[in-house]
Amino acid sequence: MKNKTLIIIVIIAATAAALSLGIYQKRTHQINASLLQIEQLMYERPDSAWKILQHMPSISQLRKEEQALHALLFTQAQYKNYIPVKSDSLLRIAEAYYRTSNDSLHKAWTLFYLAQYYRDSDEKEKALSYFQQANIASRNIENNQFKFLLNLHWANLLSDEDAENKGIEKYQTANKYAILLKDTLKQIDLYGQWGWCCLLTGKYDCADSLFNMGLKLSTSSKMTYYNYLLNCLSLTAREKKDYKRALELVNRSLSLAKDSTELYPLWNNKGEILLEMNQYDSAHFYLSKDTRDYDP
Structure with missing residues (x-):
């Protein structure tokens, strides 16, 4: 009798263990599938990827492999949705x-x-070190999307650090x-970002050339870029004291702008041009259009 009872207990325990294992494996499969779905969405629909991440189980409930991918995707979604990343704790897990x-x-x-x-936290030495490490890690992978972004952001930081030649090399890459x-x-x-770095460092001919290269590639289907580059060219002309050309370019940009987010920097630029031309009433008219922080 005792043997029969023991056998029944063993069978029940084994059945429970099998069920638990099945449930665990099913849950693991579902989590992995969700993370893969998020990763696929990230490039074209980062907002959707972010929403799905909000409904994922707590990272503490995941296996180490899942924790790492979840932590990476969570941070990636924040950057792609322009949400400030206030801590490196998740990235440290990854x-x-x-x-x-x-x-x-x-x-x-x-x-x-x-x-x-670390770049955003103004710890530039750490940022440069991690860009270098990312570059080493990517040597044996075929992902041109990653390598484009790596070199672009690395170039921007090098340009900020006055490492001009190294920055140019990264932009070219x-x-x-x-x-x-x-x-x-x-x-x-x-071309827009590279030109902007040249503009900020006083290399106006270089900036002018790069903005024009970007402008030539722009079409009506890329109107936001076209409009932005026109204003950049206007800023370059303003720095060169060529106010007639600066006004012509900003007016072209104004004629194409569609909403206030595009208009604010254009009004400000035109106001500053007119201010430098000593046309104070006209300058005040355009500068005051941006009501967010204008102080007459």
Whole structure:
């Protein structure tokens, strides 16, 4: 009798264990599927990826591999949705896992976002170190999208650090990957950012050339870029004291702008041009259109 009871208990325990294992495996499969779905959405629909992440189980309930990917995707979604990343704690979870993993791509992305975080935190030495580490991690992967972004953001930081030649080299590398991707928008964006760095460092002819290169690639389907680059060219002309050209360019940009987010910087630029021309009443008229922080 006792033997029969023992056998029944063993069968029940084994059945419960099997059921628990089945439930655990099913849950793990569902979580992995959700994370993969989020990763696929991230590039074209980062807002949707962010919404799905909000409904994922707490990171503490996940396995280490899932924790690492969740932490990376959560940070990536924040950057892509322009949500400030206030801590590197999640990225540290991802870094700890991917440092010893054979997953070079996710390791490279983690190091890249750590570089972004430290750049935004004004810890530039750390940022440069992580950009370098991300570059080493990505040497054996074929992902032109990643390599474009890495070199573009690395170039911007190097330009801010007055490492001009190294910055130019990274911009040129980023442009190579944009061409390989056959992505005109990426090229236009690159020329805009590269030109802006030249403008800020007083290299006005270089800025003018780069903004014009971006403008040539722009079409009506990329009107936001076209409008932005017109205003950039106006700013360059203003710095050169060529006020007639500066006004012509900003007026062209104003004629194409559609909403206040586009109009605010244009009104400000035109006001500043008129102010430098000593046309104070006209300058006040345009500067006061931006009611957010204008002080007469």
